[in-house]
Amino acid sequence: MRSDVKHFQCEIKDRIATVRLDRPDRKNPLTFDSYAELRDWFRDLVYADDVDVVIFGSNGGNFSSGGDVHDIIGPLTRMNMKELLRFTRMTGDLVKAIVNCGKPVIAAVDGVCVGAGAIIAMASDLRLATAEAKTAFLFTRVGLAGCDMGACAILPRIIGQTRAAELLYTGRAMSAEEGERWGFYNRLVTGETLEDEALKLAQKIQAGPKFAHMMTKTMLAQEWAMSIEQAIEAEAQAQAICMQTGDFERAYNAFVAKERPVFEGD
Numbered sequence: 570m571r572s573d574v575k576h577f578q579c580e581i582k583d584r585i586a587t588v589r590l591d592r593p594d595r596k597n598p599l600t601f602d603s604y605a606e607l608r609d610w611f612r613d614l615v616y617a618d619d620v621d622v623v624i625f626g627s628n629g630g631n632f633s634s635g636g637d638v639h640d641i642i643g644p645l646t647r648m649n650m651k652e653l654l655r656f657t658r659m660t661g662d663l664v665k666a667i668v669n670c671g672k673p674v675i676a677a678v679d680g681v682c683v684g685a686g687a688i689i690a691m692a693s694d695l696r697l698a699t700a701e702a703k704t705a706f707l708f709t710r711v712g713l714a715g716c717d718m719g720a721c722a723i724l725p726r727i728i729g730q731t732r733a734a735e736l737l738y739t740g741r742a743m744s745a746e747e748g749e750r751w752g753f754y755n756r757l758v759t760g761e762t763l764e765d766e767a768l769k770l771a772q773k774i775q776a777g778p779k780f781a782h783m784m785t786k787t788m789l790a791q792e793w794a795m796s797i798e799q800a801i802e803a804e805a806q807a808q809a810i811c812m813q814t815g816d817f818e819r820a821y822n823a824f825v826a827k828e829r830p831v832f833e834g835d
Contacts, residue, residue: 570617574610576603578628584621585771586614593629596681598637601644604660604685611666621779621834622771623672625693626764627679632702635684642711657717660685664719667692668790671783673774677767678702679760683742688718691727691753694786697767698754700745707740715740726793728753778816779834784808 570586572579578589588610590597599607614620636642645653667674667689676693683705690696690704698704706724708717715721715737724733728751736743748754758766774782784807792800811817816832823830 570614570620571610574606576600576606579610581620583772584619584775585624585768586620586622587624587626589626589628590633590686591628593631595637596631596634597628597686598634598640599685600637600640601656604663608659608663608666611663611670614666614670614672617672620672621775621782623670623674624677624767624771625674625689626677626767630701630760631680632676632678632682633684633686633689634681635686635707660718664688664692664723671786673771673782673786675767675771675774677763678704678754679763683707685718688720691720691723692718694789695770696748696754697763697770698745698748698757699760699763700757701760702745702748702754702757703742704745704748704753705740705742706736709738710740722793727751776832778811778814778820778832780814780816781811784811 570581572581572586576591578587578591580587588607590599590603592598614623645656648656673695674693676690676696678690678696678698680699680701680703682690682698682702684707687704687706706715706717706720708715708720720737721733724737727733728736732751735741743751743753745754745757749757788800788804788807792803795803815835816830819832820830
């Protein structure tokens with residue numbers, strides 16, 4: 570998997586990739602270039618054999634301030650409809666790429682996490698945050714609808730319809746305590762331990778059955794649009810496939826031997 574990216578930071582170590590936006594002096598805004606490169610990177614992740622888990626980290630005490638006012642918001646006011654739709658589809662494609670990348674994604678959120686930054690956290694599988702995290706879907710603050718990049722579909726599934734509606738209508742910041750209580754954040758940690766806790770969680774997931782994790786992520790996304798009957802059948806098929814993997818047999822043999830299984834991802 571590529572780590573020589575140009576518009577964000579990327580480090581790959583021990584099969585765990587850590588990515589961050591890289592403009593801490595401006596609280597890590599997104600630009601046209603970083604949107605596109607992140608989209609392509611997560612798309613390529615589907616085919617990467619050297620990465621099992623991704624941490625989307627903070628930088629300089631903040632996660633992301635969303636779309637850059639000067640590099641994105643200003644130019645958007647001068648675009649025609651065709652150009653605007655090309656942009657909004659591209660930003661949505663980033664969310665689809667994160668959801669469909671086949672690898673668990675952990676957001677480690679500190680400080681400002683707003684706009685498209687909040688969307689990236691929302692699109693991640695797991696979220697850790699510090700008490701200083703302030704998360705806002707502030708699209709209405711700039712005269713736009715709250716239905717951006719899948720927010721009206723995904724956020725209610727995480728925190729509930731009425732809570733999501735409040736955040737999307739008002740654009741107010743959700744405090745870290747609210748985020749944990751409402752289920753947006755898995756747990757709160759200190760700023761000093763945020764990176765370590767995210768890494769520990771990534772390592773725990775990485776030590777598990779990688780192919781089975783991919784199937785879990787796939788089912789979590791696909792079953793949104795299924796009936797209960799369809800979901801049960803899809804899970805039956807997914808589990809039957811996983812039962813043919815080497816990791817399933819390794820787990821059984823380890824159980825018989827009273828040992829901890831060592832998964833190899835096949």
